[in-house]
Amino acid sequence: MRYDLSFFLCCCKSFLGSSSKKDEENFYALLQIDSDASPDEIKRAYKQQSLIMHPDKLAQKGLQPTPEDHLKFTRMKEAYEVLSDPHKRETYDAIGERGMKWLDEPFSIDPQELAHNFATSSVLDRSKIFLIFVGIAVTVLLQPILICLHVDGAFGEDANWMATLTPLWIWNVFILIYHSRVIGMGPIPKPDHVPADDWIDPLPMQKRILSCARFILLFLFELLAALKLDQVVFLPWTFIFVPLYVWEVSSLYKKLPLARMRIVTVEDLEAALGKPFSQFSFAEKELIANRYSVVPSTESAEFLAAQKLKTRARHDIVQSMFRIAFCACLLVRLDLHTDWSWWIVFLPLWVMMFLICYTNWQAFAEVQRKAHEKDPNLFVPSTDNGASPDVEAGYGAVATDGTATSEQTQQQAPKLSDQEKEELRAQVVASSSKLCSKCCSLGFILIVVVLFVAKLQGAHYSAVWIISPFLLVIGLILFILGCAIFGISEVPTDGIDFDFEPFGTDNSRQQPNTVYAATDSPTMSDPVYIPPPPPTNEKINRLSPMDKSEHIVAISVEDNAAAAVVASFKPAETSDKEINELD
DSSP states (O other), X not given: OOHHHXXXXXXXXXXXXXXXXXXXXXXXXXXXXOTTOOHHHHHHHHHHHHHHHOHHHHHHTTOOOOHHHHHHHHHHHHHHHHHTSHHHHHHHHHHHHHHHHHHHOGGGSOHXXXXXXXXXXXXXXXXXXXXXXXXXXXXXXXXXXXXXXXXXXXTOTTOOHHHHTHHHHHHHHHHHHHHHHHHHTOSOOOXXXXXXXXXXXXXXHHHHHHHHHHHHHHHHHHXXXXXXXXXXXXXXXXXXXXXXXXXXXXXXHHHHHHHTOEEEEHHHHHHHHTSOGGGOOHHXXXXXXXXXXXXXXXXXXXXXXXXXXXXXXXXXXXXXXXXXXXXXXXXXXXXXXXXXXXXXXTXXXXXXXXXXXXXXXXXXXXXXXHHHHHOTTTSOOOOTTOOOHHHHHTOOEEOTTSXXXXXXXXXXXXXXXXXXXXXXXXXXXXXXHHHHHHHHHXXXXXXXXXXXXXXXXXXXXXXXXXXXXXXXXXXXXXXXXXXXXXXXXXXXOTTOOOOOSOTTOOOTTOOTTOOOSEEEOTTOSSEEEOOOOOOOHHHHHTSOHHHHHTOEEEOOOOTTTSOXXXXXOOOOOOOHHHHHHHO
């Protein structure tokens, strides 16, 4: 069996259902052949069945083809198309027709059917899914655990780093194979529906080669560092870090044009050149494309995307500069053998983390400010600037002589539609979610780095404690996945009466023979309305005198067979004393 089919069955067999293949119409039965039939036998069977089932052949025999006959012939033809193709036949034999449909159209399967199949699947099928997640966790944690054990001396004094980093070398080999295949596959062919002038290769060869070269630099740095730790090479750490510095410089070279990108609108270009954009020559458009990023307007989605790309490039450059500064401090500590504290060596990283959180907070505050400008009623403005609420609301202004004027201090924002308000809310929520996720992730990384620096400074605890946050999080995730995978089961609903009454309804005082609907009386031909029972004195006493005068009381209800006698009455005039007694 092919590897992709084996992996698909391992992951998705529980979602297909154990009896799905048995319930399907067998393609081999449609052609009336055995499951081990040869390609020639399949071809002969198709011809024989076509002579029998084809609608034209039926018409020649004097029979009127029915829709069922057309459907049977279509199904037989589909069976031949699948079984005549060796690749499709192997897929069909492994996962059946429904599995093939899921591979071709993953979103065509009913989610409720998938949930039902998974809830009724076997423990073995669920265990395969859980073992996949366990394998991913082991793959991620294996190398850090080996490094921590090596630092603690668990492998002995003669252990070398080249052997400890074996998982890393295997991973690097796979990535190198991937880069070589991407480079060797050549340019991506142009689709038929795209004109030749508009086609741009999404993966140009220069970009592929540069990406492969950057990864080779990292690979070379890891190899030199391992040899240096094993005392195989005696080069200074400054030389060991050269590939890493080249990698950072290449990152700056890649991000610098984006950070310096100038964004202009079509209106600006038309005003500068004095003619419509459609009349620009090809040379002018090419020159503009090389120097500027042209967007329709400052309110368009293209402008927001370009601005976001430019801002991200600037942030990446700042982070790269801090990483270079950290490497410089590290080299001073290692090569010059200074007595700098490790907390000072990692100072650039502390500052970089703080600036990342601060910039994300600024971005969130900017989104809130713009949203408040568009809809002040939807987002409450901040009063940190000391502005008066009256002034913010635009009640009026005070002239220089102290007299009140009717002019508003600020222009009222235009009224927004419900859709625009929802978009503003979505923008604020997305910005706040980004702020929380970034700060939480940086806080998690900060804990790990603090544990690492404390260990370097001479703390007496196992190096495994450095990666303990990762072990805790991944263990919690595996626990939740295990509960979700093995705890889901189908709840039988046979014989269970569901209560569809609104939540909070008190049914304890309902009479067993009371029906609150139009019912068919056994003694009368017309339906009889059976009202609810009359209220108790306790409920009447809680009503006000005006409400009591309008109350309706049902007098008699017996076995759902007698007609309900309803009387509306108005009490006689009562004195204040009597009213107080009722209250």
